[in-house]
Amino acid sequence: MVKTYDSVKLYNSGVYLVDGKEIVPDTETEKLSSMVEFAPTKEDAKKGTIAYSILEAHNTSDNMDKLKIKFDAMASHDITYVGIIQTAKASGLEKFPIPYVLTNCHNTLCAVGGTINEDDHMFGLSAAKKYGGIYVPPHIGVIHQYMREMMAGCGKMILGSDSHTRYGALGTMAIGEGGGELVKQLLCDTYDVDYPDVVGIYLIGKPNPGVGPQDIALAIIGKVFKCGYVKNKVMEFVGPGVSNLSTDYRNGIDVMTTETTCLTSIWRTDEDTKSYLTAHRREDDYKELNPAKVAYYDGMVYVDLSEVKPMIALPFHPSNVYEIETLNENLEEILREIEVEGAKIIDNPNIEFKLTDKIVDGKLKVEQGIIAGCAGGTYSSIMDAASIIKGKSCGNDEFSLSVYPSSQPVMMELVKNGAISEFMAAGATIRTAFCGPCFGAGDTPANGALSIRHTTRNFPNREGSKxxxxxxxxxxxxxxxxxxxxxxxxxxxxxxxxxDVEYNCPEIKFDSTSYDNRVYNGYKVFKENELKYGPNIKDWPKMSELTDNILMQVASLITDEVTTTDELIPSGETSSYRSNPLGLAEFTLSRRDPEYVSRAKVVNKLEKARVEGIDPTTIDVNLFEVFNKIRTIEGSNEVNPLETGLGSVVYAVKPGDGSAREQAASCQRVLGGIANIAREYATKRYRSNLMNWGMIPFLLDEMPEFEVGDYIYVPNIKNMLDGNMDKIPAYIIGKEVKAFNLHIANMTSDEKSIVKAGCLINHNRNKRK
Known part of the structure; x- marks a missing residue:
C-alpha cells in the first residue's frame, strides 16, 4: 500500500528564504537578485539562519566549520545520571560547572530489582548536594517538561543524555547525546562537531480542529526519515504558520524531531513564545529569533498545516505513517503488509504477529490507549483530549485509557480546569509524571494486544513485551x-x-509551588557530603588501551536495514541495571542475538589474559593457528600475540537509531568490544558513544564476507587513525586469509585520543598525569 499525503513536500535543492516568507530555490538565483537589491552570497546567506547565530555564540573555537560548543545547562534522568557522574568522578570531577538537572522520571516506580531504583535516586540527590546540581524527585516532572518550564530560553543551548532533548520551540538549541558528551562538559571540555547543514521547516496555514502536534510531527517524520533528508542536520522551523501554533503545541511537534534523526531543532520565536515564558515567570529568557532578511537553507520541508490530517504510525517505527482515514479505507491490505514486515523484524518462528485479527465489523479495534510523557502529556494536548472524552465512556471491556500529565504543575492546572475529572468520570486512570509508557516500563498491554499511544516511539518491545x-x-x-x-x-x-467538539483550553496559569517545595536546587552550592551508594551501583571496569595491531572476532552479524539502540541494549526492565555496568552488559543484544554475550566473553577473557602478560595463544589453540595465518601476511611475520589487542566486533548495516543511551555502546565495551563495522551509523550520537567508549567506528561499503566466529586482523591501526582513514587494510582470518578494506569517517583529534586510550575515562586520566 503506497503511503501518500500532500501536506508535506521536500525541496530537491537548497533554498533562500527572503523576509521569512518567500522561498527561492538556489537554482533560481536570478529571481533572488530581482527581489533583493544587494543579494548576499550563498556563504553569507548561510549565516542568516537562526541556528548560525546560536552556534556562533556558543562556539569556543575560531573556526565555524569545526565547532567546539559549550552549553548553558544540561539534563539527565535516573537511567543515565549515575553512570555519567561515576565516569566524571573517575575522571577528576570536582563540581558541576553549569546547571545540571537530575530528574527521576524513568525508574520512577521503584518496582523492579528491590531497592536499586531508589538507591540510584539517593545517589543523585547526594551528587546534587556534593557537586552543586538540581534534583527533581520522582513523580514531580518528566525531564523535558521540567526543562521547558524552568530552564529553556531563547538563544540558549542545552545538552541532555536523553535522545528527546529538544527545546527548539522555546528558542533553545538542545541536543541529546550519550553520557560521554555530558562528562566532557562537566570537565569543562567541549562538544566537538562539524558545522551542520541547516534545513528549513516552512510552515503555512493552521491545523484543523482535532489535528494535534503528533499528527504534524508524524507527517514530517514519514516524509524525511527513510530518505535521510535531515539526518544529523538542524531543523529550523520558520514561516507564517509558526504563529498559528501555541508554544505548548509547538513543544509537542518539536520533541518528535528526534525521530527524524536530525541533530537538533530551533524555531523562530514570537509573542506567544514570550507569553509562555512570562507565564512561567521567565520573561527575561525571551528574545525574538528570526532568520535574516535573506537566509540560505541546505534543504526545505514545506508543511501546509491546514492539509495535515490525523495520522497513525503503525508498528514498528514512527516513520511507518498513514493518514487514519487512509488506514480505515484500506484496513485489511495495510495490516497484512504490516504483519509481513513485522514478522521479519520480530524474527521468531514461535511468535505469530497478528493485526488483522483486530478487524471487527470492518473497523480496527485496539485494546489500550496511553497519553503520556514529554510528547503527549502536555497541558494543551490533555485539555483538548478532555474536551473530546467529556461525557463519554471508555467502556468496561478490554479497552483501557491512561493519562500521564508531564509535570506536577501541569497536573495542578488540569485539576483546576476540570480535565482530570472528565477523564476519571469516563473511566480513564490518571498517573503521575513518568516516562515508562515510552520505553516499556509502564502499562504493558496484554499478549497480542495493540496499544495506541501519544508517546515518542513504537519500536519493537518499547511497550514492555518480551x-x-x-x-x-x-x-x-x-x-x-x-x-x-x-x-x-x-x-x-x-x-x-x-x-464535532467544542474545545476548551484556557491559558495555563503556571504554579511552581510543587517545584518550590520539592525540587532541590543546589546550583553553585557545594556541600561536604559523600556520595550515597547502593549495592547495585558499581564502578566501571578497567579497559585496555588500543594497540598498534588489533585482532577482532565477529561476535554478531546483523543484516537488518536498521538496528535500534533498543535491540543493542533493551529498554524497560533492564533500566534497573543501568548503574551496574557488568550486570547490564548481560542483556546486550539479548532480543536480537541471544548468543552474543557468551561469544564476546570468550574473546574478552583472552584479552584480559593478554593484559596480564599471559600469551592468549597458550589458552586457545585455535588462536595459535590464527596467529600463524596472520604471520603469512606481508609485514606481519613478527606479530606478537602479547602486543596485539583482542576484542569482539559487531557488524550491523545501520546501527544506533533511537535512544541516546550510551549503554548501547558501553555494554559492548564492558564485554570486550573493540569496534563496530557498519555501512553507516544511524545517528551521530551512537557513533560518538562508540568512540567515547574506546571503540572504533569502522565503515564497510559492501556486504561483509566474514561470518560470526571469524577473526578480522587490522595492522597498524593507530597509525591509520593519524593518517588516511579512507582505506584501511584488513584481513579476514578464516579457512583462508582474505584481504579487504575498511574505512572511518572523520574523527576529531580528541576522538582519536579517546579511542587510543581505550575509553574516555582513560583519556581523562592520561590528561591529568
Whole structure:
C-alpha cells in the first residue's frame, strides 16, 4: 500500500528564504537578485539562519566549520545520571560547572530489582548536594517538561543524555547525546562537531480542529526519515504558520524531531513564545529569533498545516505513517503488509504477529490507549483530549485509557480546569509524571494486544513485551485527540476530526509551588557530603588501551536495514541495571542475538589474559593457528600475540537509531568490544558513544564476507587513525586469509585520543598525569 499525503513536500535543492516568507530555490538565483537589491552570497546567506547565530555564540573555537560548543545547562534522568557522574568522578570531577538537572522520571516506580531504583535516586540527590546540581524527585516532572518550564530560553543551548532533548520551540538549541558528551562538559571540555547543514521547516496555514502536534510531527517524520533528508542536520522551523501554533503545541511537534534523526531543532520565536515564558515567570529568557532578511537553507520541508490530517504510525517505527482515514479505507491490505514486515523484524518462528485479527465489523479495534510523557502529556494536548472524552465512556471491556500529565504543575492546572475529572468520570486512570509508557516500563498491554499511544516511539518491545518469553504486543503512535476519540468510540480507531467538539483550553496559569517545595536546587552550592551508594551501583571496569595491531572476532552479524539502540541494549526492565555496568552488559543484544554475550566473553577473557602478560595463544589453540595465518601476511611475520589487542566486533548495516543511551555502546565495551563495522551509523550520537567508549567506528561499503566466529586482523591501526582513514587494510582470518578494506569517517583529534586510550575515562586520566 503506497503511503501518500500532500501536506508535506521536500525541496530537491537548497533554498533562500527572503523576509521569512518567500522561498527561492538556489537554482533560481536570478529571481533572488530581482527581489533583493544587494543579494548576499550563498556563504553569507548561510549565516542568516537562526541556528548560525546560536552556534556562533556558543562556539569556543575560531573556526565555524569545526565547532567546539559549550552549553548553558544540561539534563539527565535516573537511567543515565549515575553512570555519567561515576565516569566524571573517575575522571577528576570536582563540581558541576553549569546547571545540571537530575530528574527521576524513568525508574520512577521503584518496582523492579528491590531497592536499586531508589538507591540510584539517593545517589543523585547526594551528587546534587556534593557537586552543586538540581534534583527533581520522582513523580514531580518528566525531564523535558521540567526543562521547558524552568530552564529553556531563547538563544540558549542545552545538552541532555536523553535522545528527546529538544527545546527548539522555546528558542533553545538542545541536543541529546550519550553520557560521554555530558562528562566532557562537566570537565569543562567541549562538544566537538562539524558545522551542520541547516534545513528549513516552512510552515503555512493552521491545523484543523482535532489535528494535534503528533499528527504534524508524524507527517514530517514519514516524509524525511527513510530518505535521510535531515539526518544529523538542524531543523529550523520558520514561516507564517509558526504563529498559528501555541508554544505548548509547538513543544509537542518539536520533541518528535528526534525521530527524524536530525541533530537538533530551533524555531523562530514570537509573542506567544514570550507569553509562555512570562507565564512561567521567565520573561527575561525571551528574545525574538528570526532568520535574516535573506537566509540560505541546505534543504526545505514545506508543511501546509491546514492539509495535515490525523495520522497513525503503525508498528514498528514512527516513520511507518498513514493518514487514519487512509488506514480505515484500506484496513485489511495495510495490516497484512504490516504483519509481513513485522514478522521479519520480530524474527521468531514461535511468535505469530497478528493485526488483522483486530478487524471487527470492518473497523480496527485496539485494546489500550496511553497519553503520556514529554510528547503527549502536555497541558494543551490533555485539555483538548478532555474536551473530546467529556461525557463519554471508555467502556468496561478490554479497552483501557491512561493519562500521564508531564509535570506536577501541569497536573495542578488540569485539576483546576476540570480535565482530570472528565477523564476519571469516563473511566480513564490518571498517573503521575513518568516516562515508562515510552520505553516499556509502564502499562504493558496484554499478549497480542495493540496499544495506541501519544508517546515518542513504537519500536519493537518499547511497550514492555518480551518476545524471548513468547510475549508480543505492539504500539501505534497517534495524537492525544484521536486517542480520546477512539476511547469515546469503544476502542475503534477514530480520527478526532470526525467528531464535532467544542474545545476548551484556557491559558495555563503556571504554579511552581510543587517545584518550590520539592525540587532541590543546589546550583553553585557545594556541600561536604559523600556520595550515597547502593549495592547495585558499581564502578566501571578497567579497559585496555588500543594497540598498534588489533585482532577482532565477529561476535554478531546483523543484516537488518536498521538496528535500534533498543535491540543493542533493551529498554524497560533492564533500566534497573543501568548503574551496574557488568550486570547490564548481560542483556546486550539479548532480543536480537541471544548468543552474543557468551561469544564476546570468550574473546574478552583472552584479552584480559593478554593484559596480564599471559600469551592468549597458550589458552586457545585455535588462536595459535590464527596467529600463524596472520604471520603469512606481508609485514606481519613478527606479530606478537602479547602486543596485539583482542576484542569482539559487531557488524550491523545501520546501527544506533533511537535512544541516546550510551549503554548501547558501553555494554559492548564492558564485554570486550573493540569496534563496530557498519555501512553507516544511524545517528551521530551512537557513533560518538562508540568512540567515547574506546571503540572504533569502522565503515564497510559492501556486504561483509566474514561470518560470526571469524577473526578480522587490522595492522597498524593507530597509525591509520593519524593518517588516511579512507582505506584501511584488513584481513579476514578464516579457512583462508582474505584481504579487504575498511574505512572511518572523520574523527576529531580528541576522538582519536579517546579511542587510543581505550575509553574516555582513560583519556581523562592520561590528561591529568
Amino acid at each position: 518476545p524471548g518469553n513468547g510475549q508480543i504486543s505492539s504500539v501505534a503512535l497517534m495524537d492525544a485527540r484521536s486517542i480520546a476519540a477512539t476511547a469515546a468510540n469503544g476502542g475503534f480507531i477514530t480520527p478526532a476530526t470526525s467528531l
